[in-house]
Amino acid sequence: MSWHRISALAKRIITQFRRDRRTVALILVVPIVILSLVGYLIDLKPSDTAVGIVNEDVAATSVAGLIVDTLEDVGDLKLIDLSREEVEGQLRDGRIKAALMFPSDFTQNLVTANGPTATLLLEGSDAQVAGHVRGTITTAIQQTLASIPGMEGRLIDVQPSFIYGGPDYSTLDYLGPAFVVLIPWFFVFLLTSISFVRERVQGTVERLLASPLSRIDIVLGYMLGFGIFSLIQSLEMLLFTVYVLNVNCEGSIFVAILIVVIMIMTAVNLGILLSTFARNEFQAVQFVPLVVFSQGLLGGLFWSLDSLPWSLRWLSYLMPVTYANLAVKDVMIKGAGILDWSVGSNLLILTAFAAAFIVLSSLTLKREVA
Amino acid sequence: MMDIAATTVVETRRLSRHFGRIRAVDEVNLQVRAGETYGLLGPNGCGKTTLIRLLVGLLRPTTGEAIVLAKTVPNKDILSQVGYMTQAEAIYQDLTVLENLRFFGSIYGVDSTSRFHEVLGLVELAERANSVVATLSGGMRRRVSLACAMLHNPMLLFLDEPTVGVDPELRVSFWDHFRRLNEQGVTIVVSSHVMDEAEHCHRLGLMRNGRILAEGSASELRQRTGTSTLEEAYLALARGINELA
Numbered sequence: 203m204s205w206h207r208i209s210a211l212a213k214r215i216i217t218q219f220r221r222d223r224r225t226v227a228l229i230l231v232v233p234i235v236i237l238s239l240v241g242y243l244i245d246l247k248p249s250d251t252a253v254g255i256v257n258e259d260v261a262a263t264s265v266a267g268l269i270v271d272t273l274e275d276v277g278d279l280k281l282i283d284l285s286r287e288e289v290e291g292q293l294r295d296g297r298i299k300a301a302l303m304f305p306s307d308f309t310q311n312l313v314t315a316n317g318p319t320a321t322l323l324l325e326g327s328d329a330q331v332a333g334h335v336r337g338t339i340t341t342a343i344q345q346t347l348a349s350i351p352g353m354e355g356r357l358i359d360v361q362p363s364f365i366y367g368g369p370d371y372s373t374l375d376y377l378g379p380a381f382v383v384l385i386p387w388f389f390v391f392l393l394t395s396i397s398f399v400r401e402r403v404q405g406t407v408e409r410l411l412a413s414p415l416s417r418i419d420i421v422l423g424y425m426l427g428f429g430i431f432s433l434i435q436s437l438e439m440l441l442f443t444v445y446v447l448n449v450n451c452e453g454s455i456f457v458a459i460l461i462v463v464i465m466i467m468t469a470v471n472l473g474i475l476l477s478t479f480a481r482n483e484f485q486a487v488q489f490v491p492l493v494v495f496s497q498g499l500l501g502g503l504f505w506s507l508d509s510l511p512w513s514l515r516w517l518s519y520l521m522p523v524t525y526a527n528l529a530v531k532d533v534m535i536k537g538a539g540i541l542d543w544s545v546g547s548n549l550l551i552l553t554a555f556a557a558a559f560i561v562l563s564s565l566t567l568k569r570e571v572a
Numbered sequence: 573m574m575d576i577a578a579t580t581v582v583e584t585r586r587l588s589r590h591f592g593r594i595r596a597v598d599e600v601n602l603q604v605r606a607g608e609t610y611g612l613l614g615p616n617g618c619g620k621t622t623l624i625r626l627l628v629g630l631l632r633p634t635t636g637e638a639i640v641l642a643k644t645v646p647n648k649d650i651l652s653q654v655g656y657m658t659q660a661e662a663i664y665q666d667l668t669v670l671e672n673l674r675f676f677g678s679i680y681g682v683d684s685t686s687r688f689h690e691v692l693g694l695v696e697l698a699e700r701a702n703s704v705v706a707t708l709s710g711g712m713r714r715r716v717s718l719a720c721a722m723l724h725n726p727m728l729l730f731l732d733e734p735t736v737g738v739d740p741e742l743r744v745s746f747w748d749h750f751r752r753l754n755e756q757g758v759t760i761v762v763s764s765h766v767m768d769e770a771e772h773c774h775r776l777g778l779m780r781n782g783r784i785l786a787e788g789s790a791s792e793l794r795q796r797t798g799t800s801t802l803e804e805a806y807l808a809l810a811r812g813i814n815e816l817a
Contacts (some may be wrong), residue, residue: 203628248772307684402666403661404661404662404663404664405658405659405660405661405662406662406663406664407660408630408656408658408660409656409658409662409676409720410679411630412628412629412630412651412654412656413651413652413680414648414651414652414678414679476668545775
């Protein structure tokens with residue numbers, strides 16, 4: 203062992219890093235960006251969640267009205283007055299995330315302490331939002347009762363019921379769709395960008411471009427090759443998630459696979475696109491934080507889009523993973539089909555992303571020539 | 573065959589390509605005739621590879637033009653008639669020799685196993701057909717690369733330093749093979765920085781700093797400069813340019 207030789211090795215590594223400014227920047231900047239995002243997101247509560255209020259209470263001094271006043275004072279929820287008939291439709295459309303309903307005899311029942319009172323109907327596809335709405339409403343009710351003489355210490359039994367999901371759903375049921383989307387995205391992006399960088403490094407791209415193959419042939423060939431592998435991967439993942447981990451899948455597994463495969467087409471082309479900016483495999487890996495972590499945090503996978511402030515949310519809408527996640531969630535949790543607007547529209551946007559990236563990546567192949 | 577020999581396969585007119593301030597190829601005028609081997613000779617960095625990439629159509633000229641097989645390049649239509657052996661090996665390391673041939677063959681519509689073995693015989697790799705490329709020596713890999721470039725019987729072959737890392741004995745057989753291709757009417761543009769290889773070429777373009785210093789056969793160039801070796805001829809020509817400047 204020789205200190206001299208060991209330090210020579212270490213010095214060489216430091217010199218190499220100093221040459222590669224981008225790596226140094228990445229090592230120092232990316233963790234801070236990610237930590238601040240996580241630190242910010244972790245405390246984030248859903249804001250402005252739309253909640254329908256059905257107040258049929260006929261009492262002269264309505265306790266229901268007082269509760270609604272308190273909720274309004276808290277200001278966390280966006281309250282919308284509805285009739286009982288409108289509730290279910292609005293919940294299914296996603297226009298409201300929950301509905302709080304007071305029957306006509308609400309105050310009277312409260313005074314006589316008789317039977318069930320208010321009902322809370324939750325949309326339920328997002329555990330975080332559901333929990334937040336329940337918590338806010340329970341607190342508001344307690345506060346209101348505490349302020350009415352003679353009612354202190356009274357309890358109101360608010361029975362929650364769920365349109366989707368519900369008490370049987372575990373955390374895994376809610377997170378399952380997120381992983382079904384994020385894992386193939388990660389692998390396919392990484393594999394394509396690395397194998398394309400390899401084509402560039404070993405010079406085979408040059409040979410392909412000097413052949414009768416057109417640029418679009420190359421892109422489509424890559425998509426087909428990786429598409430087959432991603433099909434196998436997403437099939438395996440979905441079957442494992444649903445049948446081994448017993449994650450609920452209300453809708454068709456095949457629709458979920460279709461969504462993932464279209465997302466993969468975007469990932470393949472993004473890989474080709476970004477490989478232009480990497481001189482070696484090492485640099486290609488450095489795009490992972492940018493392309494994978496960022497979408498994992500902001501794509502609505504773990505924090506619902508509704509809870510993101512607009513200063514971040516616009517970024518989410520630029521990310522293909524966001525749309526794949528929304529669609530897969532709707533299929534797995536809500537049981538939506540491909541013809542449902544929520545799935546169909548997101549699938550269309552995803553397809554548009556894939557098409558745009560196909561064009562962009564074939565353009566970079568052209569630029570490679572220069 | 574006679575009229576083919578008279579035609580010009582490659583012609584450039586004041587062809588230039590700049591990279592920023594660097595003039596990698598600078599006002600090059602050259603003509604390559606059908607069935608000849610044209611050698612681009614010059615030190616590393618003199619613009620040989622850039623010139624070849626311009627002729628293949630992988631780069632656009634900054635100014636001037638190049639006409640290859642009667643088409644102004646870049647042009648996709650000529651590519652099925654062109655073979656290009658790059659300076660890098662440009663073959664897939666994790667495939668076998670035969671798998672590489674099959675892949676590049678299928679791009680050109682070549683799908684005959686006998687053709688694959690014929691080409692492998694030419695580069696003396698018949699026994700290694702099923703070896704994974706990564707396990708081959710550097711010289712063998714260059715031979716696979718050459719095999720891939722000639723697979724589809726192109727009319728025009730661009731070879732960028734084909735003999736680097738190839739041992740002397742095989743080098744001789746390479747040049748024999750190139751001559752046979754010439755006899756079949758195939759035109760070859762080959763670059764090299766090894767002066768003694770140039771004797772094998774019908775005509776030479778001596779390159780320096782992106783320009784063609786002089787053109788002619790090896791013996792013509794020696795005569796013109798009154799030197800006995802091509803190396804001396806090159807140095808004499810380079811000095812002449814410097815004095816003019």
